[in-house]
Amino acid sequence: MTWSFTDSPAVFRAAAGGHLAAEAARNTAVLTLMDTAARLGWWAEGDGRVTGVLVVPPSGAPSLGATTDEAARALAPAGLLGDGRRPTVVRGETAAVEAYAEATGRPWAPTTRMRLFRLGDLTPQDPAPGGRARLATEADVPLAAVWTAEFAVAMGYEPAEDYTGFLTERISEERLWLWEAPDGRPVSMAAVSRTIEGQARVHLVHTPPAERRRGYAAGVTEAVSRAARDAGAAQVLLFTDLSNPTSNALYQRLGYRPVTDHLSVTFTG
Template identity: 65%
Template sequence: MSWHFTHDLGAFTAAAGAHLAAEPARNTAVLTMMDGAELLGWWAGPDGAVTGVLAASPPAVLTFGVVPVEAAAALVLPDGADPATLRGETAAVEAYAGATELPWEPVMGIRLFRLGELTPRDPAPAGRSRPASTADLPLLRDWTADFARVHRYEPQDDYTDFLTERITEGRLHVWEDPDGRPVAMAAVSRAIEGQARVHLVYTSPAERGRGYAAGVTTTVSRVALASGAAQVLLFTDLANPTSNALYQRLGYRPVSDHLGVRFTPRP
């Protein structure tokens, strides 16, 4: 049993495609980031069957899909590279963190949810949703930077390309209040292997508690279903009981718990 690594997406999908297709929900993070990943890896048994996958993007951000505990504990990245951060299912992350000699600290507990039957908020929040436009970019850039800060993601200097891609593909929506002011946003990934993931759910701090996040999440959930996704997923911060309760009221159900950790570089 061993890890294999590549920088080539075609080689990765040729080796791990069956595994990714068999577990699209638990592999969602790898599926949605593999196009732009700097490094891709898979764990194969003696018979060649793949049972684990990972993806890494700069700067040293490592993400596990389904990874057996023994594979996580045996992981050594090419050229002795060390990750700065790691996210994945809790048992696998703890196994890698326990096996490495790097000091580490937990950053965030995360829960993966999957949509059962979509149950919109009743009564619906005031206002309406609409697709975001490039005219919204100045506001959406500020919101995205705050979203990244709150969720402890590695910050980017400029979110314009990230947001424009989602706007032009109709995957980013905003909620307007009755006066037509944008007050919340949410996005959804492309449908890959029958799954799509809701992300970037954010409400302007002054407008929270009015149901706007529920309204725009319902919209992008419908966009995901219309795109052909058989499974609509999202991640939540376990430390935020409000968002966890919200998504369950909308019909999302827990799948698995995940953990994000940060490593201290070697001296």
């Protein structure tokens, strides 16, 4: 039983592809980050079965996919970053992250508790919000960049200096949607990841504070969820912050159902 590591998505997929496909929903973060990852890892049992995976994005904050507690604990001496440094932030399914954190012997604290949801029967909001959904265009990049920075801050991240490339990629692939108010103003946005192993994940759901409580987030989330499903995603997923009962209730009204809980921890020493 051992962890193996690579910086090659092709090598990673060849080794862990069966596990990634069998647990596509639980591995959503790994699947959506692996093509740009700085490091990828998989845990193989004695019989060769892979029962744990991880991804280290360029930011250096590792995410554990579907991983057994035993595999998570084994990471404490094996290392996550591979260069002698120890991560300050680790994310993933709650049980695995807690097993890893406790095994390190380092002081740590939970920072964000998330819940992964999967879409069942899509249920439009009733009554429907005023306005309509539309795909974003390049002309929307300046406004969407401001909203993306606001979203990052709300999630506890340091906003990037420039989101042009990030947004242009999603716009060119028709993965970024806006909701327009009845007067034509964009008032909310949502994006969806590429579909990988049959799963796609809704993200970047944001409505400026002045436009909230009008149903716009529900409208744009419904639109992007429907678009992902129509494009062939067998599983449409999203994460919610467990400290936000409003968003948790909203997504469940739209037909999303819980899959598993996730935890982000920060090491404090």
